Amino acid sequence: MTLSSSFDINPELDSWLRFHSDGQITVFTGKVELGQKLITAFSVIAAEELDVDPGRITVKTADTMYSPDEGYTAGSNSMESSGLALRQASAKARQELLRMAADKLGEPLKSLSVTDGEISSTSSGKSVTFWELMGGRRFNIIISDEVLPKTPDQYRLIGNKVPDIGFEGLVTGTTSFVHDLELPGMLHVRVIRPPGYHAQLKELNEVDVRKMAGVIEVVRDGRFLAVVCKREEQAVWAAKRIAMQAVWDESQVINTENIYVQLKKNTRQSLPVIGGAAEYSAVPPFNPPENSDKTISATFQRPYQMHGSIGPSAAMALYDDQGLKVWTHSQGVHPLCLALADVLELEKDRIHVVHMPGAGCYGHNGADDAAMDAALAARSVPGKPVLLKWERVDEHSWEPYGSAMQVELKANLDEKGKVLYWNHETYSDTHLNRPSAHGENSRLLAAWHLQYPKSAPQVKPIPGPHTGIHRNADPIYDFVERRVIKHLVRDLPLRVSTLRSLGAYANVFAIESFIDELAHACCRNALEFRMDHLSDDRARAVLEAAVTKAKTGPDSKEEGHGRGFAVARYKNAKCYAAVVIDLFVDDFGAIQLERAVIAADAGQVIDPEGLRSQLEGGLLQSASWTLKEEVLFDESGIVSQDWESYPIMTFSEIPEVETILIDRPDCPPLGAGEATQGPTAAAISNAVFDAVGLRIRRIPFTPERVRDAATKA
Amino acid sequence: MAKISINVNGQEHQLDVDERTPLIYVLRNDLGLKGTKLGCGLEQCGACKVLVDGKAEFSCNTPVSVFENRTVTTIEGIGTPDKLHPIQQAFVKEKAAQCGYCIPGIIMAIKALLDVNPEPDRETVCEALSDNLCRCGTHPQILKAAMRAAKEMCK
Numbered sequence: 033m034t035l036s037s038s039f040d041i042n043p044e045l046d047s048w049l050r051f052h053s054d055g056q057i058t059v060f061t062g063k064v065e066l067g068q069k070l071i072t073a074f075s076v077i078a079a080e081e082l083d084v085d086p087g088r089i090t091v092k093t094a095d096t097m098y099s100p101d102e103g104y105t106a107g108s109n110s111m112e113s114s115g116l117a118l119r120q121a122s123a124k125a126r127q128e129l130l131r132m133a134a135d136k137l138g139e140p141l142k143s144l145s146v147t148d149g150e151i152s153s154t155s156s157g158k159s160v161t162f163w164e165l166m167g168g169r170r171f172n173i174i175i176s177d178e179v180l181p182k183t184p185d186q187y188r189l190i191g192n193k194v195p196d197i198g199f200e201g202l203v204t205g206t207t208s209f210v211h212d213l214e215l216p217g218m219l220h221v222r223v224i225r226p227p228g229y230h231a232q233l234k235e236l237n238e239v240d241v242r243k244m245a246g247v248i249e250v251v252r253d254g255r256f257l258a259v260v261c262k263r264e265e266q267a268v269w270a271a272k273r274i275a276m277q278a279v280w281d282e283s284q285v286i287n288t289e290n291i292y293v294q295l296k297k298n299t300r301q302s303l304p305v306i307g308g309a310a311e312y313s314a315v316p317p318f319n320p321p322e323n324s325d326k327t328i329s330a331t332f333q334r335p336y337q338m339h340g341s342i343g344p345s346a347a348m349a350l351y352d353d354q355g356l357k358v359w360t361h362s363q364g365v366h367p368l369c370l371a372l373a374d375v376l377e378l379e380k381d382r383i384h385v386v387h388m389p390g391a392g393c394y395g396h397n398g399a400d401d402a403a404m405d406a407a408l409a410a411r412s413v414p415g416k417p418v419l420l421k422w423e424r425v426d427e428h429s430w431e432p433y434g435s436a437m438q439v440e441l442k443a444n445l446d447e448k449g450k451v452l453y454w455n456h457e458t459y460s461d462t463h464l465n466r467p468s469a470h471g472e473n474s475r476l477l478a479a480w481h482l483q484y485p486k487s488a489p490q491v492k493p494i495p496g497p498h499t500g501i502h503r504n505a506d507p508i509y510d511f512v513e514r515r516v517i518k519h520l521v522r523d524l525p526l527r528v529s530t531l532r533s534l535g536a537y538a539n540v541f542a543i544e545s546f547i548d549e550l551a552h553a554c555c556r557n558a559l560e561f562r563m564d565h566l567s568d569d570r571a572r573a574v575l576e577a578a579v580t581k582a583k584t585g586p587d588s589k590e591e592g593h594g595r596g597f598a599v600a601r602y603k604n605a606k607c608y609a610a611v612v613i614d615l616f617v618d619d620f621g622a623i624q625l626e627r628a629v630i631a632a633d634a635g636q637v638i639d640p641e642g643l644r645s646q647l648e649g650g651l652l653q654s655a656s657w658t659l660k661e662e663v664l665f666d667e668s669g670i671v672s673q674d675w676e677s678y679p680i681m682t683f684s685e686i687p688e689v690e691t692i693l694i695d696r697p698d699c700p701p702l703g704a705g706e707a708t709q710g711p712t713a714a715a716i717s718n719a720v721f722d723a724v725g726l727r728i729r730r731i732p733f734t735p736e737r738v739r740d741a742a743t744k745a
Numbered sequence: 746m747a748k749i750s751i752n753v754n755g756q757e758h759q760l761d762v763d764e765r766t767p768l769i770y771v772l773r774n775d776l777g778l779k780g781t782k783l784g785c786g787l788e789q790c791g792a793c794k795v796l797v798d799g800k801a802e803f804s805c806n807t808p809v810s811v812f813e814n815r816t817v818t819t820i821e822g823i824g825t826p827d828k829l830h831p832i833q834q835a836f837v838k839e840k841a842a843q844c845g846y847c848i849p850g851i852i853m854a855i856k857a858l859l860d861v862n863p864e865p866d867r868e869t870v871c872e873a874l875s876d877n878l879c880r881c882g883t884h885p886q887i888l889k890a891a892m893r894a895a896k897e898m899c900k
Binding site: 066067068069196199200201202203204205206207208209211212214245263264265268340341342343344389390391392394421423424641642645646648649650651652653656674675676680681682683684686688689 | 762763765766767770773774777778779780781782783784785786787789790792819820821824825826829833836837840841842843844845846847848849852868870871872874875877878879880881882883884885886887888
């Protein structure tokens with residue numbers, strides 16, 4: 033088995049596991065828990081390999097002082113990198129412990145077996161425990177290539193019902209989120225953002241605010257404003273007062289020209305995508321065959337959309353003679369540490385960044401920015417811990433959104449309905465804007481607002497397989513010839529970064545809607561048409577399973593009801609997911625989802641319920657994006673400032689969801705948290721067509737859009 | 746500052762706080778009841794819901810003075826990790842939490858419903874949760890947990 037790439041920079045066994053004398057084991061990961069139940073999966077993996085009860089395991093997530101540096105928790109990579117590393121580290125530890133036990137007991141290795149951390153000899157009955165052997169000591173060994181984890185037939189935990197780790201805390205409100213931290217002498221902070229991206233502070237009379245009850249400090253550095261107070265509500269009130277009193281120059285406005293026009297006419301950098309990977313080479317000419325029977329084209333659009341965490345971004349910070357300590361719900365504590373060091377001009381060794389749970393983030397939201405804000409506030413009150421929370425309007429107006437995108441597809445088919453030429457072009461801003469070390473530049477919001485501001489570094493199109501804009505742009509079908517181009521478009525109006533599944537959401541929406549259109553144009557059954565072009569057996573299997581399962585439900589042929597489906601493999605390398613949607617379109621164009629079926633193949637299943645909730649959660653979030661969500665803005669700023677102006681799906685709008693897991697015990701486990709985003713959008717679009725014969729190619733599918741399409745049809 | 750007296754989880758508290766302070770800050774910062782979550786401060790998301798005289802209400806925006814002479818119950822008042830309320834047990838059984846931030850407010854809304862309607866159908870539960878938002882998409886598990894809790898509590 034190849035060693036996990038996580039060992040490249042963290043090869044010491046002790047950086048992954050520690051055995052305590054009280055029978056507990058701490059395992060370390062550089063990844064973070066985001067509600068995706070990574071802690072559960074990792075506990076099970078370690079417990080499985082070590083042969084101990086999962087209750088003995090504590091998973092310690094990212095902390096710049098203690099944990100291995102594994103970058104960001106993103107891209108559905110954790111199971112394959114950190115999960116594999118923990119499996120191999122645990123197997124290595126077990127192997128070492130057995131060797132130590134053989135020496136101590138004077139028994140041959142072969143006679144030893146492990147039960148919940150107790151190593152006993154089957155011949156003599158002598159035994160010793162892991163904790164007796166290790167208690168507090170270290171292995172001091174480097175993980176080389178001699179690791180032999182268990183084979184699937186030896187598993188007793190993996191794939192079975194796994195323990196309910198952490199649920200008691202969540203359902204009783206005793207789990208501590210970063211928002212819930214409390215230190216002696218702690219102060220509360222709120223920020224006051226400019227009214228729009230480009231507004232400049234002209235004037236602020238601080239005198240009145242400083243007289244308000246509880247105000248300790250007003251932080252003002254350029255157009256970065258924050259207020260530090262004794263009590264939280266005092267900070268809320270003082271921030272409101274500052275917002276009322278500040279005078280802004282709002283002469284520079286946001287470009288509100290139609291975003292899809294901007295996507296096409298702005299300066300751009302274009303790269304060909306070959307075999308899923310973007311390359312720095314010349315874009316090949318558009319060269320469809322001349323002998324095709326049919327040429328079909330369509331354009332698909334996705335607006336800016338937000339992460340929309342239910343909890344506002346928050347952070348705690350303490351600045352003292354030790355340096356800076358920050359508690360954050362960032363997805364990458366190590367890169368954040370470097371980004372903070374640049375802005376604060378501090379040595380990175382003087383910054384300690386600790387991960388704490390936050391509300392679900394689904395990508396790069398305001399977490400890192402809040403950490404920066406808290407650090408700036410803490411610097412104004414040395415020695416005092418400060419807890420900062422964004423208000424709802426800060427979250428909605430300033431988080432980095434998922435980019436608006438336009439996908440243009442063209443296909444040439446022969447008379448039998450075989451796709452001869454497939455052309456895919458995606459226009460988008462970047463999807464990769466996370467903060468890290470950027471020297472003179474910075475990707476942290478507050479850094480742009482300081483008196484001596486840093487500017488955002490210019491992004492380059494990122495080559496490599498499925499990185500951002502072109503994630504899942506390469507179709508999984510066996511088309512004879514394909515031309516796939518990514519266009520990184522410059523100077524677009526809104527701040528953007530990573531949102532769950534990145535470019536895959538729009539690319540799969542486009543591909544899987546378009547292939548439905550092609551099937552229809554050829555008067556073919558959409559399932560058979562796909563199967564004719566699909567040789568990947570695992571993709572065929574999930575599609576078959578989902579469609580078959582959906583048929584077991586009521587198949588309403590009544591007017592306004594429809595069924596659609598779609599399939600994709602995330603990044604063409606991770607979890608396979610097929611989605612079937614049954615829905616109803618009413619006379620006003622409102623779409624009500626009735627039923628959803630998912631079939632997924634995420635390789636070996638570690639935690640079936642965790643996997644199921646990731647897939648279903650992804651489906652429902654994507655359905656919300658697809659039916660309801662669009663960030664609206666005008667010249668002065670973001671209009672979508674709260675849950676009324678940016679509505680998301682509610683309980684009465686969700687469909688019944690059924691999920692089929694295809695377990696592949698012999699295949700590596702694959703990340704699945706982003707697998708259903710794309711297929712869900714396309715399945716909805718195809719179901720709308722089935723229901724009312726309208727192709728809606730622009731997200732979100734609001735009743736107005738549906739009525740619009742009906743008028744034009 | 747006038748003294749405010751409120752009854753939370755069966756206990757009387759006398760507090761020296763500005764009477765305009767939204768209840769949530771008193772619960773979390775003065776009484777240390779951090780289970781009630783601050784989501785929007787606008788009464789739109791439901792993360793902050795508590796029971797007030799048995800009814801689910803937002804705590805993020807209403808001044809603490811409004812709650813004088815009324816009884817407030819927070820998530821801590823219905824169960825603890827060692828002694829879960831049947832609704833909380835049902836949530837654990839159904840694994841009805843991803844990030845978990847919205848869950849305390851949702852559990853309080855379900856508690857208020859089941860106290861007056863012990864056998865609701867799915868639609869009624871959805872109605873009771875109409876102003877509770879969940880962004881992780883845990884809705885199916887949450888609805889299953891609510892139905893399971895209703896069943897267990899009727900036994």
